[in-house]
Amino acid sequence: MKITAAVARATAAPLSLESLEIEAPRDGEILVRVVATGICHTDIAMRDQTYPVPQPIVLGHEGAGVVEAIGRGVGKVAPGDHVVMSYNSCGSCDSCHEHRPNYCHDFFQHNFAGVRHDGSTALRRGGEVIHANFFGQSSFATHALCHERNVVKVRNDVPLELLGPLACGIQTGAGAVINSFALRPGETIAVFGVGSVGLSAVMAARVAGATTIVAIDTNAQRLALAQTLGATHVVDAKTQDAIAAIMAATGTGTTYALETTAIPRVIRTAIESLAPRGTCGILGASTLDTEITLNAMHLMTAGRSLRGIIEGDSTPDVFVPRLIELFRQGRFPFDKLVTFYPFDRINDAIHDAETGKVVKPIVRM
Template sequence: MQTKAAVVRAAEQDFEITTLELDAPRSNEVQVKMIASGVCHTDAIARDQIYQTYLPAVFGHEGAGIVEAVGSDVTSVAPGDRVVLGFNSCGKCSKCLAGAPAYCENFYAKNFSGLRDDETTAFSEGGQKVGSHFFGQSSFAQYTNVSDRSVVKVDGDVPLELLGPLGCGLSTGAGAIINSLGVKAGDTVAVFGTGAVGCAGIMAAAAIGATTIIAVDLHDSRLELAKELGATHTINSRNENPVEKIREITGDGVNYALDSTGVVAVTRQAADSLAINGTVGLVGAPAPGTEVSFEVGASLTRGWKFQTIIEGDAIPQDFIPRLVHLWRQGKFPIEKLVRTYPIEKINDAFADSASGEVIKPIVTFE
């Protein structure tokens, strides 16, 4: 069948809207008619080949849509089901079998290669391969074939045009707080960077009852939104030293600090803002080879921990419905973060995301 899709043909080029051929879903695949897809920083770094993937390709990994058809081995969903799409995993390695699919031993191949295991692609153009299965889904296409491990069924009354970002960015931020760091009611938390991931972390911390939630960013407009989402304090790090200010607010430092920026200097600030036995979590995606240094001598007696976090340590089929439940309760107001764009305006969506004008762009299909 034919499908409209946004294709990247070479590194650092804009997306091109074109028509591709889509093959039939394999036995372990689900064909989905996309309603909408979130725009994520990971799509941008793949577009620019900071993380290498097959080109030309269809990216997109925060999709939401309706099941059109299923492969012969698929039992989790049926045609007509409404779904949100998460990351992919093999389901067979020791990490997947231990309930940690975000650390799948085949994570890169399953999510970034742009190819099936047999090196075929779901998309083609003029008989030539076009990369597919980005994060198991390649959701910047009106129709796409999705790995069954990426598919999460949701209730029929939820707004699919809103929920796609739960597939990656928002579940990463919320999962970092709830799953990875294990923040509890009464804890103190600092979130560095109030983009989509950081805002999700703030909402999650507020939802579970953290008593001090400190948002750190360079933009006053984002800090104002952070207050609406549950931050009890805000710090503009352009004007104030965040480490000193956090210690002033808390007395010793925070129990948990989450760095959603991936900027080396910010990661160091997050670590320096910790209380005794505190933990810093890193969910930003710096370029491969990036290094960060920490002062060891004086901090040795403080017993602090450093943790890298992938996909919020989430199991999509479990965690995404939990976030939908929080949204229903008004505790996870995704609608305050998003702006929608028709798929034809996808390059504008990426530009507005990069400039900081929009926290979470979502592209929509007819």
């Protein structure tokens, strides 16, 4: 069938809206009519070849829509179901068997290769191959093919156009707090960088009962938003010493620090803001050769920890519906992060995300 998709054809260049052909779903695949898609900084990084995905390619990995058709063997969803599309995984490695698909041993092949596992792609423009299957979906399009493993059925009494970002950026920040850290009431956290991921972590920390939530950024508007969403303290890193401010707020440092920027000096600051036995999680998309310099004695002698976090240690089939229920109860107001754009303004949405004008853009198809 014919679809319209935003195609990345050159590094750092605007996406082009094009008419493409998409295949019917194969065994285990699901054709989704995309209602809306969130824009994540990972999409921008892949457009700019921070990680060399093949081009031309249709990006997009926070899609929400309605199932139109299913391939043989699909039992999780049926035509007409409302779904969000999350990251893909192999289903057969040790991590997947142990219900940790976010650490799938073949994560990069299933999410960044731009082709199915057999090397094929579902998109064409006449005789030209267009790479697809980005995060198992390529949802910068009016229709997307996803897989049974990375589709999440959601209730149909919440606005579907809002839900796509739950499948990546928002579950990454919230999941880091709730799943990775398992933050308990009375504990403390510092969040470095309060874009959509960091603000999701702030909201989750409030839900989990943190008594001190410190938000650190250089964007005054985002710091003000962080306060409305649950931050007890904010630090403008342009004018304040973040470590001194955190120590003043906590006395000994925080139980947890979450670093979302992937900037090495900020990662070091996050670690140095920890209390004894504290844990720092890093989840920003860095370049492949990014290195971190740490003070080994500071880390070792007080039992501090540093760990990487992918997708908030979330199993999307479980965690996304939980976030939706928290939203319905008014306890996780992620809609306050969102700005909507029509699909034909996708490049404006990307620009506004890059420049910090908006927190979480969503394009409506």
